[in-house]
Amino acid sequence: MKKKTDKTMVFCDTEAEYAQAMMEFLKKCRNLPWELHTYTNVQDLIREEKTEIEMLVIAESVYNGEIQTLHPKQLVILSESGIMQWENVIYVDKYQAAEEVLKQLLGVYMEVAEVQMPRLCTNRKTIFIGNYSPVRRCMQTSFAITMSQILAEEHSTLYLNFEHYAGIAELVPDMQTFDMADLLYFLNADKEKFRMRMRTMLRHKGGLDYIPPMKTGQNLLTVTSEEWIDFLRKIEELEEYEYVILDLSESMQGLFDILRMCSRVYTLTKEDRIARAKLLQYEQVLALHEYEDILDKTKRLTLPRIHRLPEELELLTKGELADLVKDLLKELDADNNEAEL
Structure with a gap:
């Protein structure tokens, strides 16, 4: 059983197949520092998300000013056009291997995180x-x-x-x-x-x-x-x-x-x-x-x-x-x- 974490990563993309594939990949990864929440509709995200958001990852095509009302600690735009439209925002290329997306997200999180990766309490002997x-x-x-x-x-x-x-x-x-x-x-x-x-x-x-x-x-x-x-x-x-x-x-x-x-x-x-x-x-x-x-x-x-x-x-x-x-x-x-x- 995974150790519970109070840190939430919210993933939002209206491209449902991409969002589902990415979440399936992330859920298979061991010891991620976040609980994962997924949305394919921005209004659902704004209306339903009540937790403090550690990291919000959102597709460029659906990002708008309303998102800022959620006050995420970290905001990452999944770049689709290759154009950086907004300043003071971190961009990660959407169209690359899921493993590379995760590595970059971890790198972003790691720079400011105070509490780091939770782990399984396995007492496993290596x-x-x-x-x-x-x-x-x-x-x-x-x-x-x-x-x-x-x-x-x-x-x-x-x-x-x-x-x-x-x-x-x-x-x-x-x-x-x-x-x-x-x-x-x-x-x-x-x-x-x-x-x-x-x-x-x-x-x-x-x-x-x-x-x-x-x-x-x-x-x-x-x-x-x-x-x-x-x-x-x-x-x-x-x-x-x-x-x-x-x-x-x-x-x-x-x-x-x-x-x-x-x-x-x-x-x-x-x-x-x-x-x-x-x-x-x-x-x-x-x-x-x-x-x-x-x-x-x-x-x-x-x-x-x-x-x-x-x-x-x-x-x-x-x-x-x-x-x-x-x-x-x-x-x-x-x-x-x-x-x-």
């Missing part, structure tokens, strides 16, 4: 799953995304890529898109404001949430170990995700401390001599620095030859690699159940 190998070109990212997509079919799941070059064009943001570096900038914000910032930066593939990886891998090198740990703890404190899948690399300070946070670590390798030598050296370094506990929860895998991977990320839930991952997740689930007994 399970971090690490993916790291010193061996290159071992299909680590394909493996991690496949696992993320399969988990997301039944569990709230977040995928985070920390590689210097993510290597998957669908995940890499263009230069205008917020990425993980932008979210880290807000690390010291209070928890609920961080929640809202994160919501504005989230992207989705099917049921999977992800934050776009850093556009410039060099930025990874500048983040301290303490900042990475604080970042992951902050995500854990949100209690929104059952699983957070970490696609890790040496480009991070504090890699071993992050691996130590994980309930399970998957290390993919190969069978050739160089791969074995790299893995041995990695394990020796862990032991040298007293991180042997990471080895205790590490599962080493040599993948069979995968003949073909789907081109679309959403299709990674089917095929040879998916079958292997599903078996591993059954093992993980059994181990988690045993640990809870």
Whole structure:
């Protein structure tokens, strides 16, 4: 059951199909800061709306001076013509993806909100799953995304890529898109404001949430170990995700401390001599620095030859690699159940 909020967002558009579609989308979103009221007639809105309006979102074609009698704390015009007809009013483009409309509305709200995002009182434990190998070109990212997509079919799941070059064009943001570096900038914000910032930066593939990886891998090198740990703890404190899948690399300070946070670590390798030598050296370094506990929860895998991977990320839930991952997740689930007994 959703936590009740005394803050109201009123949405008004005479284009009934658009209003209904937008409300259906918003109602599916977790932890919005408003109770939602929808109108397709301005006079009904003025006559019936008795609550204090935190945010009024109204289509440009129906906005008029009477609306001001409602005294909303924030007024947003859904722009239809692309012309800014009124001053001192915030405009959001109506004809874009619903997800983008929501991100912009949250951004507007966040600038002045005193009380931030409510959340579900789930007491949910977040399970971090690490993916790291010193061996290159071992299909680590394909493996991690496949696992993320399969988990997301039944569990709230977040995928985070920390590689210097993510290597998957669908995940890499263009230069205008917020990425993980932008979210880290807000690390010291209070928890609920961080929640809202994160919501504005989230992207989705099917049921999977992800934050776009850093556009410039060099930025990874500048983040301290303490900042990475604080970042992951902050995500854990949100209690929104059952699983957070970490696609890790040496480009991070504090890699071993992050691996130590994980309930399970998957290390993919190969069978050739160089791969074995790299893995041995990695394990020796862990032991040298007293991180042997990471080895205790590490599962080493040599993948069979995968003949073909789907081109679309959403299709990674089917095929040879998916079958292997599903078996591993059954093992993980059994181990988690045993640990809870």
